[in-house]
Amino acid sequence: MTLRSENEGRAGEELTRHLLGTGVLTLEWADAFRAVPRSLFLPDLFWAYDMATGRSEPVVRSEDAAGWERAAYEDIPVVTQWDDGEHVGTAPGSRGTSSASMPSVVASMLRDLDVRDGMRVLEVGTGTGWNAGLLAHRLGNENVVSVEIDRAVAAGASDALTRAGLSPRLVEGDGREGWPAGAPYDRVIVTAGVRTIPTRWLEQTRPGGSILAPWGTHYSNQDALVRLTVGEDGRGVGHFLRMVEFMKLRDQRLDWNRFVEHVKEFPGDADASRTSRTLADLGDRYETPYFVIGLCVPDCAHVVNAADSGEEGDAKAWFFDFLSQSWAAVVFGPGAPDATVYQSGPRRLWDEVEQALSWWISRGRPAVDRFGLTVDQDGTTRPWLDTPVGVLPSFA
Incomplete structure (x- = not known):
């Protein structure tokens, strides 16, 4: 009692x-x-x-x-x-x-x-x-x-x-x-936050039943709540509902140590360019662009080293590739009209991020609840916009 x-x-x-x-x-x-x-x-x-x-x-x-x-x-x-x-x-x-x-x-x-x-x-x-x-x-x-x-x-x-x-x-x-x-x-x-939907969850859900889970990509710690309806074919399909953030399943946590060898010195021999994008353009952890970039730029982790509170120092946005030692860093100076971009390795990660952001803007800046997810019986996952046939582009 x-x-x-x-x-x-x-x-x-x-x-x-x-x-x-x-x-x-x-x-x-x-x-x-x-x-x-x-x-x-x-x-x-x-x-x-x-x-x-x-x-x-x-x-x-x-x-x-x-x-x-x-x-x-x-x-x-x-x-x-x-x-x-x-x-x-x-x-x-x-x-x-x-x-x-x-x-x-x-x-x-x-x-x-x-x-x-x-x-x-x-x-x-x-x-x-x-x-x-x-x-x-x-x-x-x-x-x-x-x-x-x-x-x-x-x-x-x-x-x-x-x-x-x-x-x-x-x-x-x-x-x-x-x-x-x-x-x-x-x-x-x-x-708990997940980065993949285990096939066992699909197998154990009755046809017509549903799975409610905080799902996201390793681009950030951010999740979006997705509700998947499991069909007779064992496939889960459904829309995202809203942004959330949960502690991750233990085997799906991001190990940041995997990136320690990416940047041996900064900026080293990285290619340099400029961008007019601002740090605000990337969104914060509860905003849609932050989530959409993760959907469209696969196998990429992102972190921001902000300037110290009360100081006028630079902020750096970092991007790391999971499959190679490609990396990018964007240095945002206080009050500067544009930012300096450094990119190294076979992937041009910042270029991919800009393409994803431009794609989202070109579609009218759709909110997160217009996006959805399809998870096949083998675990293959496809994010989409509006309907399952509107599969999102990948800019990798």
């Missing part, structure tokens, strides 16, 4: 009303949000993300119970594990590897999952267990399977679900494999 304080009950009700008022939470899910409190699934120590500063701040229940409770019910993401569990102490670690998503993100994804009574759901990425608990309350324990790769995270989720009086099937394993013993599923929901 769920045990919580009067204050927690009031905070949970306020959060539910807030999410209903913004439209991200539907009435069908309101009872679950009231009955399955987020606080029950959070550890005594977590790191609350400050939306203003972009920093994660430790919150310790034994030291600040009121602050812990307040953060538990705020509409913010919280990190619950750093560095695959190897991190110790209260200072943030190097890489967040498990978290509790913003309640508004959880609510909107459950809304978009579009479940009905009696449906079976596979969740990839149990995390704290809160999402699995909400699903189990709505659909019944017997209809929910959740897979988590990290043993300690899975154990914490199991304990939290038990405290909540819920018992969906928890599987400790690699989420890429799904859980074939429980297939077929009407819905698959993925709570």
Whole structure:
């Protein structure tokens, strides 16, 4: 049976009303949000993300119970594990590897999952267990399977679900494999960012069922939520819904060490040119051009080294090829009318990026929800614009 304080009950009700008022939470899910409190699934120590500063701040229940409770019910993401569990102490670690998503993100994804009574759901990425608990309350324990790769995270989720009086099937394993013993599923929901859709998810989804997943390219850490409907032929097809950003499946993280030999010295013997494009033209991580460039320039990673805050230094946009040692860097000087471009290797990565950006502009700057994805039975993936026949160009 769920045990919580009067204050927690009031905070949970306020959060539910807030999410209903913004439209991200539907009435069908309101009872679950009231009955399955987020606080029950959070550890005594977590790191609350400050939306203003972009920093994660430790919150310790034994030291600040009121602050812990307040953060538990705020509409913010919280990190619950750093560095695959190897991190110790209260200072943030190097890489967040498990978290509790913003309640508004959880609510909107459950809304978009579009479940009905009696449906079976596979969740990839149990995390704290809160999402699995909400699903189990709505659909019944017997209809929910959740897979988590990290043993300690899975154990914490199991304990939290038990405290909540819920018992969906928890599987400790690699989420890429799904859980074939429980297939077929009407819905698959993925709570980690992916760069490829595993064929096992397609195989385990009932024809007419759907897969909801944050998908993106290694061009950036950005994801877009895609909803794929699986057809009789086993193919998944569907539109992107909106931009999101999730921690990535462990085997699909980008290893930046692979690029350490690309730039032996800067600029070295790289070809130099000029561009009138600005850093703003490339978009930021939640803007459509940032995402579209990744779709049209394959096997390319991008990062920006911004000028130090409050200084007038240069900003550099870097581009690295996965398959060769090609690289490009664009140096944007403060107030300069144009930027200096350096390109090295067989691929002219900046030229490809400019072509992708020009293509997007020539199509009227379509928003992300006009794009979609087709994933064949063998995992072949094709992004498109408007309809599956409008396959996007590749400028590689």
